[in-house]
Amino acid sequence: xxxxxxxxxxxxxNCIRSNIKCSLGSRxxxxxxxxxxxxxxxxxxxxAINNAMDxxxxxxxxxxxxxxxxxxxxxxxxxxxxxxxxxxxRVFNTPLCEQGIAGFAIGVANTGATAIAEIxxxxxxxxxxDQIVNEAAKYRYRSGxxxxxxxxxxxxxxxxxxxxxxxxxQSPEAYFAHTPGLRVVVPRGPxxxxxxxxxxxxxxxPCIVFEPKTLYRAAVEDVPTEYYTSQLGKxxxxxxxxxxxxxGWGTQVHVLLEVAETAKLKLNIxxxxxxxVSILPWDTxxxxxxxxxxxxxxxxxxxxLTQGFGSELASYIQEKCFLHLEAPVKRVTGWxxxxxxxxxxxxxxxxxxxxxxxxxxVNF
Amino acid sequence: MSFLRKSVHLLxxxxxxxxxxxxxxGAISTAARDYSSKPSEDYANFPGAKAxxxxxxxxxQPEDYAPIPIYRVMDQDGYIxxxxxxxxxxxxxxxxxxxDMVLLNTMDKILYESQRQGxxxxxxxxxxxxxxxxxxxxxxxxxxxxxxxxxxxxVLVWRGFRIDQFIDQCYxxxxxxxxxxxxxxxxxxxxxxxxxxxxxxxTQMPQAVGAAYAMKLKPNNDACVVCYFGEGAASEGDxxxxxxxxxxxxxxxxxxxxxxxxxxxxxxxxxxKGDGIAGRGPMGYGITTIRVDGTDVFAVYNAxxxxxxxxxxxxxxxxxxxxxxxxxxxxxxxxxxAYRPAEEIEVWNSVEHPISKLKRYMxxxxxxxxxxENEYVKDIRKKVLKQIAVSEKKLKPNWREMFEGVYAEMxxxxxxxxxxxxxxxxxxxxxxxxxxxxx
Numbered sequence: 001x002x003x004x005x006x007x008x009x010x011x012x013x014n015c016i017r018s019n020i021k022c023s024l025g026s027r028x029x030x031x032x033x034x035x036x037x038x039x040x041x042x043x044x045x046x047x048a049i050n051n052a053m054d055x056x057x058x059x060x061x062x063x064x065x066x067x068x069x070x071x072x073x074x075x076x077x078x079x080x081x082x083x084x085x086x087x088x089x090r091v092f093n094t095p096l097c098e099q100g101i102a103g104f105a106i107g108v109a110n111t112g113a114t115a116i117a118e119i120x121x122x123x124x125x126x127x128x129x130d131q132i133v134n135e136a137a138k139y140r141y142r143s144g145x146x147x148x149x150x151x152x153x154x155x156x157x158x159x160x161x162x163x164x165x166x167x168x169x170q171s172p173e174a175y176f177a178h179t180p181g182l183r184v185v186v187p188r189g190p191x192x193x194x195x196x197x198x199x200x201x202x203x204x205x206p207c208i209v210f211e212p213k214t215l216y217r218a219a220v221e222d223v224p225t226e227y228y229t230s231q232l233g234k235x236x237x238x239x240x241x242x243x244x245x246x247x248g249w250g251t252q253v254h255v256l257l258e259v260a261e262t263a264k265l266k267l268n269i270x271x272x273x274x275x276x277v278s279i280l281p282w283d284t285x286x287x288x289x290x291x292x293x294x295x296x297x298x299x300x301x302x303x304x305l306t307q308g309f310g311s312e313l314a315s316y317i318q319e320k321c322f323l324h325l326e327a328p329v330k331r332v333t334g335w336x337x338x339x340x341x342x343x344x345x346x347x348x349x350x351x352x353x354x355x356x357x358x359x360x361x362v363n364f
Numbered sequence: 365m366s367f368l369r370k371s372v373h374l375l376x377x378x379x380x381x382x383x384x385x386x387x388x389x390g391a392i393s394t395a396a397r398d399y400s401s402k403p404s405e406d407y408a409n410f411p412g413a414k415a416x417x418x419x420x421x422x423x424x425q426p427e428d429y430a431p432i433p434i435y436r437v438m439d440q441d442g443y444i445x446x447x448x449x450x451x452x453x454x455x456x457x458x459x460x461x462x463x464d465m466v467l468l469n470t471m472d473k474i475l476y477e478s479q480r481q482g483x484x485x486x487x488x489x490x491x492x493x494x495x496x497x498x499x500x501x502x503x504x505x506x507x508x509x510x511x512x513x514x515x516x517x518x519v520l521v522w523r524g525f526r527i528d529q530f531i532d533q534c535y536x537x538x539x540x541x542x543x544x545x546x547x548x549x550x551x552x553x554x555x556x557x558x559x560x561x562x563x564x565x566x567t568q569m570p571q572a573v574g575a576a577y578a579m580k581l582k583p584n585n586d587a588c589v590v591c592y593f594g595e596g597a598a599s600e601g602d603x604x605x606x607x608x609x610x611x612x613x614x615x616x617x618x619x620x621x622x623x624x625x626x627x628x629x630x631x632x633x634x635x636x637k638g639d640g641i642a643g644r645g646p647m648g649y650g651i652t653t654i655r656v657d658g659t660d661v662f663a664v665y666n667a668x669x670x671x672x673x674x675x676x677x678x679x680x681x682x683x684x685x686x687x688x689x690x691x692x693x694x695x696x697x698x699x700x701x702a703y704r705p706a707e708e709i710e711v712w713n714s715v716e717h718p719i720s721k722l723k724r725y726m727x728x729x730x731x732x733x734x735x736x737e738n739e740y741v742k743d744i745r746k747k748v749l750k751q752i753a754v755s756e757k758k759l760k761p762n763w764r765e766m767f768e769g770v771y772a773e774m775x776x777x778x779x780x781x782x783x784x785x786x787x788x789x790x791x792x793x794x795x796x797x798x799x800x801x802x803x
Binding site for chain 1 (some may be wrong): 509511540541542543545546550552553554559560562564567569570571572573574575576577578579581601602604605606608609612613769770771772773775776777
């Protein structure tokens, strides 16, 4: 299984079908760039997540799946049919209470059983912030290793969706990136989502998988049906280039891939596009290697600028790659406002803002 | 159609019977009495509650409910009022109960003093609550998993946590099971099934509910979970989450509230307006509930025995409220005479004290020998004082352990940070207390 995993991880590089563009309607701010492994079953991201949880529940009899409205299949259909297959003792609804879901999940994991907990929207993860930050993240450390909740995984839909406004659009990864003891990952599509979820379930640390909800239906790929894991803490270089490094995660990766294509066609600029994948711990080596090669770095994320995870990347790159940089590290992000409803097209770090940043940074 | 109507009626009558079952001793509501004369057809069909309609407006008042009574076995003079309630514990068990309470009390006095002398950084005593700890722990099996708040050291004493283990934790030395990472009194023991204490209040409550749920699913499970918390902690949102999750999901957990009247300086009447914590159980969350005299070790013992049996048989929770009085200050950072009269404390520290009550019981039984007990206290004092001297001389763990246990395996960035600190300390060792730490 490990060999298969390693092969899969390896073949994820250089396998973006850059000539295929999906029609996603006029509201979408991105074009989906599917990952192709050459075989597998056609699945969108919620199918792939469903498949991952199906395999996890089948493989590990102690595994429990729960959250608000999980029983009937979930509001995004990720857990559809799983209650029928594994029973209502293993796949079940909880009362509507995020701090309870998180605390309950920690307790399940304390006994060594596997907990897959869903928080319905990332925007509603804050009531469980105390349980995640003060408890889950510190369990092993504070007990000197006597107790832990490593068999715990949170699945959390996140990110812009076109019309989600303040409380159905947020990307709160930076809040959690400041918490030692957690793993935080963000998939960019079905293949990655399945691999990351299975890796997180098996990882002996509490993990949060932020799933960009706009991809649930929009992202379609041929996903291997067998069990595989995606490496945690490892970034994916999706496009090689020598002039500018573009770093993003989740949906933003697809914005950056389109930007890189446009920059090549219109400006003859070679962009390297990196999907960071893991927010914590993150792949410092991949980022610094690329930054040293290109000398120019743009980081793009949907979350607000100030104290967004781009700040951590920028300061680390500045510290470790200072002599290689030809221009200041540039961040293209959401604005320092709550996420707005009707103004969403003006809020997003869209391809035009990213392309404009490339122009600025090469002419610095 | 007719079948549907029938089943609705059936549902109504089932719900009505359950309504009666839920009315517990002394807490019969006027509303419930009114319902009993109505035919079941009057039950409404709302999904949110099964109840009859009434045609007169009636605001349900808290006063309509009698308070949940306090179960007591032994009076303050150590006499058992109702012989049927005598747990008939053998002399050996009662002596262990007494001695464990005395050990805890004696250790508390000395460690409290040693904090005052600046020898440990912090301490919290258990004065007045010894019977809640020992009585409840004695009714459990070692395989039962304990989640605590911080004032449950007696449970550990009963389970065999040693004086050196307590004191080593308070010093955070190299023998501390927690590796010196947490403040004093944040004990934990894998061996004794006692989950490591953390400071954030009530966070352990939904965790205990989750653990109980997972344990319930294990084949032939015969272990429950007990979660201790204070009445102040019960105001946190996590307490609500725990009560509700335990009830709806069916967790074999005993939610054990130590209601000692105070949360630091806040008296319980500023903490809630209902009938304590027990009052929330049956009507509020649909949980079987017990309220006991927490200064009566036999009452706590009997009730915990029954609670344990119930949760394991039914796979349902129990709310357990033990009423006592926090005789000591909240912690070494608190002077409680700033918010309560010394005379009040004195009553609870003498006639109403759990140790005094058990002592009187033992005297009646002819099981108490003043001289032997004085020797025992002297011996414990000697052991504790000696252990303090030993524990404070022990080295702290290697400072590099600061970076360990954050993750199951140390990630690259922490290895780099540890190396950075290593280099810094090498260059500036004179500024750091290296001699106190293991090499």
